[in-house]
Amino acid sequence: FYSEMVSRIELRLRDEGYWPIVISSHGSRELEVEATRTILSLKVSGALVAPLGLRSDQRTLEKLTQTIPIVYFDTYLEGDTPFVGNNNSQSVSTIVDYLCRSGDAPVYFDIPHVNHNSRERLNSYVVAMQRLGHEPVLIGNTYDYTWDFERVGYQQMGAMLARGGLPGKTLLCANDRLAFGVMAAAYAQGRKVGRKGDCDLRVAAHDDHPLSRYTCPALTTMAQDFAAMAGRSVETLLALLDEDDAAVAPKVSLDATLVMRQSA
Numbered sequence: 001f002y003s004e005m006v007s008r009i010e011l012r013l014r015d016e017g018y019w020p021i022v023i024s025s026h027g028s029r030e031l032e033v034e035a036t037r038t039i040l041s042l043k044v045s046g047a048l049v050a051p052l053g054l055r056s057d058q059r060t061l062e063k064l065t066q067t068i069p070i071v072y073f074d075t076y077l078e079g080d081t082p083f084v085g086n087n088n089s090q091s092v093s094t095i096v097d098y099l100c101r102s103g104d105a106p107v108y109f110d111i112p113h114v115n116h117n118s119r120e121r122l123n124s125y126v127v128a129m130q131r132l133g134h135e136p137v138l139i140g141n142t143y144d145y146t147w148d149f150e151r152v153g154y155q156q157m158g159a160m161l162a163r164g165g166l167p168g169k170t171l172l173c174a175n176d177r178l179a180f181g182v183m184a185a186a187y188a189q190g191r192k193v194g195r196k197g198d199c200d201l202r203v204a205a206h207d208d209h210p211l212s213r214y215t216c217p218a219l220t221t222m223a224q225d226f227a228a229m230a231g232r233s234v235e236t237l238l239a240l241l242d243e244d245d246a247a248v249a250p251k252v253s254l255d256a257t258l259v260m261r262q263s264a
Contacts (some may be wrong), residue, residue, distance in 0.1 A: 001048070005073070008230035011071060011236035016238060027147040029122045036060045040067060043254065046237050050074045053115025055145065069240035073233040075115040077137075079178070084241070084252040085231045088117060088151050091222040092124035093131075095204055098258055099170055100132050103195070106172035109151055109182060110140035117140075121174055121206065139222060140174075153181025161189045170202040170264065176212045176221055179205035183215055183263070193217060195264055202264035206256075217262035225254045 003130050006022055011021040025032035032052050032250050037060070039047055046069035051061060064070060065081050076083040099106045108125045111118055113197065122138070129136040140156060153173065160166055171177035183203055186193050191200040194217045206213070210221030239248050 001189050002074075005050075005226050005230050008227060008235055011068050012231065012234045016234070017070065027052065029057060033060050035059045039156055040064060044068060046070065046207055046241050048073055048233050048237055051077055051115070053077070053117075054113065060117075062174075068160055069237060070075070071196065071233050071240070073229060080149060081246055082236050082252075083235060084229055086117070086224045086229070087253035087255050088120035089204060090253075091123045091195045092121050092226070093128040093207070094256070094258050095134070095172065095220075095222050096125060096128035098260070099172060099202070099204060099264060102264075104168055105129065105132070105134040105169045105202065106170040106202075107137040107166065109153070109154060109167040109173045109178060111140055111141050111174040111178050112142050112145050114145065114147060118174060126173065137205040139167065140178075149175060149177035150181040150184075153178040154185045155181070157182045157185035158188065161191065166201065169200070171204070173203065175203045175208045176209035176219060179203055179219055179263075180211070180215060181220070181223075187216075188242050194262055195220075204264040208259055212259075213261065215263070220261045220264040221259050222256040223259045224256050245257060 010020045011020065011176055023038060025035055029052060032138045048071050050073055056077060058077060061077060070081050073087050074084040096106060096199060108122065110122055113119050144154065173182055183193050185186040193199060193201055193203050197201055204220040206222045208221045212219040212221050236248055
C-alpha cells in the first residue's frame with residue numbers, strides 16, 4: 001500500500017516540477033522525529049506526511065505544520081492540518097453488509113490501535129452490525145502496541161483455536177496483514193478457510209494489500225483507492241503551495257471498493 005502510494009506521489013510531484021524526497025519512519029517514533037527534523041533542516045517547500053498516530057511526537061510534528069505547508073494522508077493527528085484518507089465508515093459498512101448477506105454475521109478481529117484508522121474501523125463495525133440487527137462480537141488483544149500484525153493474527157488465532165474455537169464462523173479482520181496471520185494459523189490447525197460449503201470459516205479484511213490476491217484462498221477485502229488518495233494529497237499540497245488563498249478541504253474521505261475473492 002505505502003510503496004504504491006509513494007511511487008504515485010513521487011511521479012506526480014516530478015511532473016509538477018518538484019524534486020521529491022522520501023523518508024520513512026519504519027514504524028519508529030524515534031525515526032519519525034528524526035525524519036521531521038531532517039525535513040526542517042532541508043528547508044523543503046512542503047510535505048505529505050503519513051504520521052505514526054498514537055506514538056507520534058505531537059510537538060515535533062506541530063512545529064513542522066507551523067513551518068511549512070503540510071498534508072496528512074492515510075492517518076492524521078488532531079488539529080486543522082488538511083487530511084486525505086479512507087472513508088472507514090463506508091468501507092467497513094460495505095463489507096459488513098456483504099458478509100451478513102452471504103452468510104453468518106462477522107466477528108470483528110481487532111488490532112492494536114496504533115492510529116485513528118483502527119478506532120474508526122472498530123466503531124464503524126459496531127454501528128453497521130447494530131443497524132442490521134446483529135450483536136457486535138469483538139476478539140483480539142488491542143493493548144500491546146505493535147505494527148507486527150501478521151504475528152498478532154497468527155498467535156492469537158492459534159491460541160483461540162487451541163482453546164476450543166471461535167465465537168463465530170465468519171471473521172472480519174481489521175486489516176489484511178492481520179488476516180494473513182489468521183489464515184496461516186487456521187491452516188496450521190487444519191481449519192479450511194473459504195466460502196464453500198465444506199469450509200470451516202470465512203475470513204475477510206480491509207485494505208487490498210498487494211499480497212491479498214495471492215493468499216490461499218485469495219482474500220476478500222475492501223480496496224482503498226490509493227490512486228485517488230495519492231492524487232488528492234498532491235493536489236491539496238500544491239494548492240497550499242500556490243498561496244492564492246484558494247479554499248482547501250480540511251478533510252477528504254475516499255470511498256473503498258469491495259473485492260470479492262474466495263476467502264469469504
